[in-house]
Amino acid sequence: MSKAKFKIYSIIPARSGSKGVPGKNLRELGNVPLIAWSITCSKKSNRVNRTLVSTNSIKYAEVSKKWGAEIPFLRPDIISQDNSSDLDFVVHALDFLKNNGGIPDLLIHLRPTTPFRDPSLVDSAIEFAIKNYEKITALRSVHEMSESAYKSFEIGKNGNLVTVFSKKEALDQSNMNRQIFPLTYTANGYVDVLLPKLILETGELHGNSVKPFLTDTTLEVDSEKDFEALEVQLNISSKFKDQLFGVNSGSL
Numbered sequence: 001m002s003k004a005k006f007k008i009y010s011i012i013p014a015r016s017g018s019k020g021v022p023g024k025n026l027r028e029l030g031n032v033p034l035i036a037w038s039i040t041c042s043k044k045s046n047r048v049n050r051t052l053v054s055t056n057s058i059k060y061a062e063v064s065k066k067w068g069a070e071i072p073f074l075r076p077d078i079i080s081q082d083n084s085s086d087l088d089f090v091v092h093a094l095d096f097l098k099n100n101g102g103i104p105d106l107l108i109h110l111r112p113t114t115p116f117r118d119p120s121l122v123d124s125a126i127e128f129a130i131k132n133y134e135k136i137t138a139l140r141s142v143h144e145m146s147e148s149a150y151k152s153f154e155i156g157k158n159g160n161l162v163t164v165f166s167k168k169e170a171l172d173q174s175n176m177n178r179q180i181f182p183l184t185y186t187a188n189g190y191v192d193v194l195l196p197k198l199i200l201e202t203g204e205l206h207g208n209s210v211k212p213f214l215t216d217t218t219l220e221v222d223s224e225k226d227f228e229a230l231e232v233q234l235n236i237s238s239k240f241k242d243q244l245f246g247v248n249s250g251s252l
Contacts, residue, residue, distance in 0.1 A: 006105040006130060007049055007106075008047050008048050008108065008126060009048065009050040009052055009097075009104040009106075009107055010045070010048045010052065010107070010108040010109075011052045011090065011107055011110070012039060012052070012053045012064075012110050012111075013054050013055075013111065013112070014053055014054065014055040014064065015056050015080040015084070016055070016056060016059070017081075017082075019082070020222050020223050021221060021224060021226075024113070024221055024227070025060055026059070026063055027227065029227070029230055029231065029234065030234050030238075032241075033063055033067070034113070034115055035053070035067070035112045036063075037116070037117070038111070038112045038114075038115065039053070039067045039069045040067065040244045040245065041110065041117045041244055044119040044243075045108075045119050045122050045123055046119075046123050047122075048108060048122075051070060052069065052072065053069040053071055054073075054092070055071065056074060056076065056080035073093070075089055076092070085205075087204075087205045090107065090109070090205060091200070094107075094196050094199060097196075103196040103200070104196055105195075106194070106195065107194040107199075108122070108126065108191060108193055110122075110189075110191060111189030113222065114189030114221075115221075115230065116234075116240040118243060119244070121215065124213075125139060125191045125193055125213045128193075128211070128213060129193040132211060135209065135211075136195075137207025137208060138192065138193060138195060138205070138210045138211075139192065139211050140192050140206065140210055140212060140213065141187070141192060141213045141218075142185040142212050142213070143185065143214065144185055144214075144217075145186050147178060148178050148181035148182065148183065149165075150164070150184065151178060151181060152164045153171070185212065185214075188215065188218040189220050190213075192206075219233060
């Protein structure tokens with residue numbers, strides 16, 4: 001198949017039962033349910049053909065449909081627990097699609113806990129993945145860590161601090177200027193591009209040839225404080241809300 005004709009679906013995971021921020025996927029941010037931010041970004045992408053939400057909640061499904069997502073299945077509760085993996089819900093979705101019209105060439109993983117996205121940047125990630133399709137097993141969005149991971153610590157067996165990579169108790173080298181350490185990056189939820197055929201063949205979500213897609217530092221929702229930080233950022237700048245919902249979206 002020509003790369004120009006790739007089938008590209010997005011998948012937005014939205015299980016109910018979050019303990020860190022109860023009901024967070026329906027929690028309003030800028031008068032819009034959190035999940036609607038990711039659905040609308042996907043719908044505004046020029047490359048995504050279908051926008052799917054994977055949820056175990058009928059209520060979440062109803063709200064997602066209202067905002068334009070497809071809910072072709074409900075996710076079983078057994079793979080919607082705190083310790084359930086991303087691989088669990090992705091394989092569940094692919095197994096369904098395999099028997100109902102076929103799997104896509106690319107699956108775009110958009111986490112609802114990362115609401116502030118530019119659809120054109122999502123398209124850029126997709127284009128990069130298409131261009132490098134034969135060379136990669138996945139693409140993951142990352143941003144540079146403000147402090148190199150080489151300067152971070154664990155607590156060792158005897159209760160002392162030890163450096164993360166060398167496991168040494170001598171910490172003076174960790175106090176050196178950050179410029180001498182390698183840059184390190186943390187994965188964020190902006191956009192991951194997955195290869196469904198490879199996932200089903202190997203049982204691995206990302207594989208061993210994962211290319212980075214660099215973004216600006218991105219806020220994610222894991223706690224009430226995170227939600228407050230998002231609201232502060234939205235009050236400072238409505239750029240992302242305007243991009244997704246229109247410049248007159250203030251009344252939403």
